[in-house]
Amino acid sequence: xRIARMCxxxxxxxxxxxxxxxVFMRVDISEAESTRLPKTVSPDKTVFLLKxxxxxxxxxxxxxDAVTGEKxxxxxxxxxxxxxxxxxxxxxxxxxxSKVALLIYYGTRSSKIKVFxxxxxxxFVPVDLLLPDPLAIYGKGDLKTLSEEHVSASENxxxxxxxxxxxxxxxxMVDRGNNExxxxxxxxxxxIDAKADIKDVKLVGPYSDQEADRFLEEWxxxxxxx
Numbered sequence: 001x002r003i004a005r006m007c008x009x010x011x012x013x014x015x016x017x018x019x020x021x022x023v024f025m026r027v028d029i030s031e032a033e034s035t036r037l038p039k040t041v042s043p044d045k046t047v048f049l050l051k052x053x054x055x056x057x058x059x060x061x062x063x064x065d066a067v068t069g070e071k072x073x074x075x076x077x078x079x080x081x082x083x084x085x086x087x088x089x090x091x092x093x094x095x096x097x098s099k100v101a102l103l104i105y106y107g108t109r110s111s112k113i114k115v116f117x118x119x120x121x122x123x124f125v126p127v128d129l130l131l132p133d134p135l136a137i138y139g140k141g142d143l144k145t146l147s148e149e150h151v152s153a154s155e156n157x158x159x160x161x162x163x164x165x166x167x168x169x170x171x172x173m174v175d176r177g178n179n180e181x182x183x184x185x186x187x188x189x190x191x192i193d194a195k196a197d198i199k200d201v202k203l204v205g206p207y208s209d210q211e212a213d214r215f216l217e218e219w220x221x222x223x224x225x226x
Contacts, residue, residue, distance in 0.1 A: 039090040041066075042097035047124075049075060049089055049102075059087055063116070063124045073124035075102065075114065094161035099192050100124075101166045103158050110153045113168060115192055129196040131156070131170040134184035137203050155183070157216055159223045165191045165199075169219065173212075183212035 033053045040049035050064045050071075061075040075089070092101045098118040105111035113131060116124040152174045159167025171185040185204040191197040204215060 037061075037089050040102070041091075042093050042100070043095060044097040047072065047097065049091070051087070051089075061087075061089065065122075072122060073116070075116070076104065090158065092158040092161060092166060094163065094166070099127075099161070099164065099166075101158050101161075101168065101190075103156060111156045112154060113156045113158070113170070115166070115190065115196060117192060127192055127194075127196055129190060130198070131168075132186045132188055132198060132201050134170060134172045134186045134203065134205075135174075137186060137201070138184050138206070155185075155212070155216075157219055159219070164193065165189050167223070169216075171212075181209055183207040183209070185212065185215065 035051045035053065037049040037051055042048070046066050047063055048066055050062050052060045052062070054060070063072040063075065064070070065072055087104060087106045089105070090103050092103075093099070100116050102114045102116070103111055104114060113129065115127040115129045117127055118124055152172055155171040155173055157169035157171070159169070166189070167187070168190055169185055169187055171183060174182045174184070176182055183205050185207065187200075187202045187204060188198055189200040191199060205212070207215060
Protein backbone atom coordinates (compact mmCIF):
# COMPACT_ATOMS: atom_id res chain seq x y z
CA UNK A 1 0.00 0.00 0.00
CA ARG A 2 2.75 2.41 0.97
CA ILE A 3 4.62 1.70 -2.29
CA ALA A 4 1.43 2.26 -4.30
CA ARG A 5 0.80 5.60 -2.59
CA MET A 6 4.40 6.66 -3.26
CA CYS A 7 4.03 5.73 -6.92
CA UNK A 8 0.79 7.72 -7.19
CA UNK A 9 2.43 10.73 -5.53
CA UNK A 10 5.41 10.50 -7.84
CA UNK A 11 3.08 10.32 -10.84
CA UNK A 12 1.20 13.41 -9.65
CA UNK A 13 4.44 15.37 -9.15
CA UNK A 14 5.70 14.44 -12.61
CA UNK A 15 2.34 15.29 -14.18
CA UNK A 16 2.21 18.68 -12.46
CA UNK A 17 5.77 19.42 -13.58
CA UNK A 18 4.94 18.54 -17.18
CA UNK A 19 1.83 20.69 -17.13
CA UNK A 20 3.78 23.61 -15.68
CA UNK A 21 6.45 23.21 -18.38
CA UNK A 22 3.85 23.15 -21.14
CA VAL A 23 2.13 26.23 -19.75
CA PHE A 24 5.49 28.03 -19.57
CA MET A 25 6.30 27.08 -23.16
CA ARG A 26 2.91 28.33 -24.36
CA VAL A 27 3.36 31.60 -22.53
CA ASP A 28 6.87 32.03 -23.88
CA ILE A 29 5.76 31.31 -27.44
CA SER A 30 2.80 33.64 -27.15
CA GLU A 31 4.99 36.48 -25.90
CA ALA A 32 7.51 36.39 -28.77
CA GLU A 33 7.23 35.73 -32.50
CA SER A 34 10.57 34.62 -33.95
CA THR A 35 11.74 35.36 -37.49
CA ARG A 36 14.93 34.08 -39.08
CA LEU A 37 16.69 36.89 -40.97
CA PRO A 38 17.75 35.35 -44.32
CA LYS A 39 20.46 37.87 -45.30
CA THR A 40 22.53 37.23 -42.18
CA VAL A 41 23.78 33.63 -42.55
CA SER A 42 27.53 33.16 -42.02
CA PRO A 43 29.67 31.79 -44.90
CA ASP A 44 30.09 28.43 -43.10
CA LYS A 45 26.27 28.27 -42.63
CA THR A 46 26.62 27.72 -38.87
CA VAL A 47 25.24 31.06 -37.61
CA PHE A 48 22.26 33.24 -38.48
CA LEU A 49 20.35 36.08 -36.86
CA LEU A 50 16.95 35.65 -35.22
CA LYS A 51 14.50 38.49 -34.58
CA UNK A 52 12.03 38.17 -31.72
CA UNK A 53 9.03 40.46 -31.90
CA UNK A 54 7.32 40.53 -28.52
CA UNK A 55 3.68 41.26 -27.86
CA UNK A 56 4.65 44.11 -25.53
CA UNK A 57 6.17 45.94 -28.51
CA UNK A 58 9.82 45.14 -27.88
CA UNK A 59 12.18 43.69 -30.48
CA UNK A 60 15.27 41.59 -29.76
CA UNK A 61 17.78 40.16 -32.22
CA UNK A 62 20.27 37.37 -31.48
CA UNK A 63 23.06 35.38 -33.09
CA UNK A 64 21.89 31.76 -33.19
CA ASP A 65 23.68 28.44 -33.75
CA ALA A 66 22.10 26.97 -36.90
CA VAL A 67 22.44 23.37 -35.62
CA THR A 68 21.55 23.57 -31.92
CA GLY A 69 19.40 26.70 -31.90
CA GLU A 70 21.48 28.09 -29.03
CA LYS A 71 21.66 31.87 -28.72
CA UNK A 72 25.26 33.06 -29.15
CA UNK A 73 24.89 36.70 -28.16
CA UNK A 74 22.55 39.67 -28.49
CA UNK A 75 22.74 41.98 -31.49
CA UNK A 76 20.43 44.56 -29.97
CA UNK A 77 17.42 45.04 -27.76
CA UNK A 78 15.08 47.76 -28.90
CA UNK A 79 13.91 48.17 -25.34
CA UNK A 80 17.25 49.91 -24.77
CA UNK A 81 18.14 51.36 -28.17
CA UNK A 82 15.09 53.37 -29.07
CA UNK A 83 11.92 52.67 -30.97
CA UNK A 84 13.11 51.44 -34.35
CA UNK A 85 10.00 50.25 -36.13
CA UNK A 86 10.20 47.57 -38.84
CA UNK A 87 13.86 46.90 -38.16
CA UNK A 88 15.74 44.58 -40.53
CA UNK A 89 19.37 43.54 -40.99
CA UNK A 90 21.83 42.55 -43.71
CA UNK A 91 25.34 41.29 -42.99
CA UNK A 92 28.87 41.22 -44.35
CA UNK A 93 31.00 38.38 -42.91
CA UNK A 94 34.71 37.74 -43.18
CA UNK A 95 35.80 34.50 -44.86
CA UNK A 96 36.31 32.54 -41.62
CA UNK A 97 32.88 33.48 -40.19
CA SER A 98 34.62 34.97 -37.15
CA LYS A 99 33.72 38.63 -37.71
CA VAL A 100 30.68 40.36 -39.14
CA ALA A 101 29.47 43.86 -39.96
CA LEU A 102 25.72 44.39 -39.67
CA LEU A 103 23.64 47.07 -41.37
CA ILE A 104 20.61 47.58 -39.15
CA TYR A 105 18.06 49.61 -41.08
CA TYR A 106 14.62 50.96 -40.30
CA GLY A 107 12.37 53.32 -42.19
CA THR A 108 13.29 54.62 -45.65
CA ARG A 109 16.84 55.90 -45.16
CA SER A 110 17.71 55.41 -41.50
CA SER A 111 20.35 52.85 -40.54
CA LYS A 112 23.22 52.05 -38.21
CA ILE A 113 26.30 49.82 -38.48
CA LYS A 114 27.52 47.41 -35.80
CA VAL A 115 30.53 45.09 -35.88
CA PHE A 116 30.90 41.83 -33.91
CA UNK A 117 33.59 39.20 -33.46
CA UNK A 118 33.45 35.58 -32.34
CA UNK A 119 35.03 34.71 -28.97
CA UNK A 120 36.86 31.52 -28.01
CA UNK A 121 33.58 30.37 -26.45
CA UNK A 122 31.84 30.71 -29.86
CA UNK A 123 29.73 33.64 -28.74
CA PHE A 124 29.61 37.02 -30.49
CA VAL A 125 30.53 40.30 -28.81
CA PRO A 126 30.39 43.86 -30.17
CA VAL A 127 33.50 45.72 -31.29
CA ASP A 128 33.73 49.45 -30.58
CA LEU A 129 33.19 51.27 -33.88
CA LEU A 130 33.14 55.06 -34.16
CA LEU A 131 31.89 55.93 -37.63
CA PRO A 132 33.48 58.93 -39.38
CA ASP A 133 31.21 61.99 -39.16
CA PRO A 134 30.47 63.19 -42.72
CA LEU A 135 29.41 66.65 -41.53
CA ALA A 136 32.64 67.15 -39.57
CA ILE A 137 34.75 66.02 -42.54
CA TYR A 138 32.78 68.25 -44.92
CA GLY A 139 33.65 71.14 -42.65
CA LYS A 140 31.20 73.72 -43.97
CA GLY A 141 28.85 75.44 -41.57
CA ASP A 142 25.72 75.62 -43.72
CA LEU A 143 24.94 71.91 -43.60
CA LYS A 144 25.98 71.64 -39.96
CA THR A 145 23.51 74.39 -39.06
CA LEU A 146 20.81 72.78 -41.18
CA SER A 147 21.38 69.40 -39.55
CA GLU A 148 20.73 70.98 -36.15
CA GLU A 149 17.59 72.79 -37.30
CA HIS A 150 16.10 70.20 -39.65
CA VAL A 151 15.47 66.48 -39.64
CA SER A 152 18.51 64.43 -40.68
CA ALA A 153 18.95 60.69 -41.06
CA SER A 154 21.89 58.31 -41.22
CA GLU A 155 22.28 56.23 -44.38
CA ASN A 156 25.09 53.70 -44.29
CA UNK A 157 26.26 50.74 -46.39
CA UNK A 158 28.41 47.60 -46.17
CA UNK A 159 31.20 46.40 -48.41
CA UNK A 160 33.23 43.17 -48.35
CA UNK A 161 35.87 41.91 -45.92
CA UNK A 162 39.58 41.36 -46.57
CA UNK A 163 40.84 39.21 -43.70
CA UNK A 164 40.31 41.50 -40.68
CA UNK A 165 39.20 44.68 -42.49
CA UNK A 166 35.84 45.64 -43.99
CA UNK A 167 34.81 48.40 -46.38
CA UNK A 168 31.97 50.59 -45.11
CA UNK A 169 30.04 53.77 -45.84
CA UNK A 170 29.00 56.28 -43.19
CA UNK A 171 26.40 58.67 -44.55
CA UNK A 172 24.04 61.43 -43.50
CA MET A 173 21.04 63.01 -45.20
CA VAL A 174 20.19 66.61 -44.32
CA ASP A 175 16.80 68.18 -45.02
CA ARG A 176 17.19 71.66 -46.52
CA GLY A 177 13.43 72.18 -46.46
CA ASN A 178 11.02 72.45 -49.40
CA ASN A 179 11.52 68.73 -50.07
CA GLU A 180 15.22 69.23 -50.91
CA UNK A 181 17.78 66.86 -49.36
CA UNK A 182 21.56 66.84 -49.32
CA UNK A 183 23.58 63.63 -48.88
CA UNK A 184 27.14 63.35 -47.57
CA UNK A 185 28.79 59.92 -47.76
CA UNK A 186 32.16 58.78 -46.39
CA UNK A 187 33.79 55.60 -47.65
CA UNK A 188 36.36 54.02 -45.31
CA UNK A 189 38.03 50.82 -44.13
CA UNK A 190 37.55 49.48 -40.59
CA UNK A 191 40.35 47.19 -39.38
CA ILE A 192 38.87 45.01 -36.63
CA ASP A 193 40.81 43.83 -33.60
CA ALA A 194 39.98 44.70 -30.00
CA LYS A 195 38.39 47.82 -31.50
CA ALA A 196 37.92 49.22 -35.00
CA ASP A 197 40.81 51.19 -36.49
CA ILE A 198 39.53 53.55 -39.21
CA LYS A 199 41.59 54.05 -42.40
CA ASP A 200 41.28 55.28 -46.01
CA VAL A 201 38.60 57.86 -45.25
CA LYS A 202 37.17 59.60 -48.33
CA LEU A 203 34.30 62.09 -48.52
CA VAL A 204 31.79 61.69 -51.36
CA GLY A 205 29.24 64.40 -52.13
CA PRO A 206 27.36 66.60 -51.39
CA TYR A 207 24.88 64.66 -53.48
CA SER A 208 21.28 65.13 -54.49
CA ASP A 209 18.77 62.33 -53.97
CA GLN A 210 19.39 60.98 -57.45
CA GLU A 211 23.19 61.19 -57.15
CA ALA A 212 23.18 59.48 -53.74
CA ASP A 213 20.88 56.71 -54.98
CA ARG A 214 23.12 56.15 -58.00
CA PHE A 215 26.30 56.02 -55.90
CA LEU A 216 24.84 53.58 -53.37
CA GLU A 217 23.44 51.43 -56.18
CA GLU A 218 26.87 51.30 -57.85
CA TRP A 219 28.45 50.43 -54.50
CA UNK A 220 26.00 47.55 -54.10
CA UNK A 221 26.54 46.36 -57.67
CA UNK A 222 30.31 46.45 -57.24
CA UNK A 223 30.39 44.52 -53.99
CA UNK A 224 27.34 42.28 -53.98
CA UNK A 225 25.72 41.68 -57.37
CA UNK A 226 29.00 40.95 -59.14
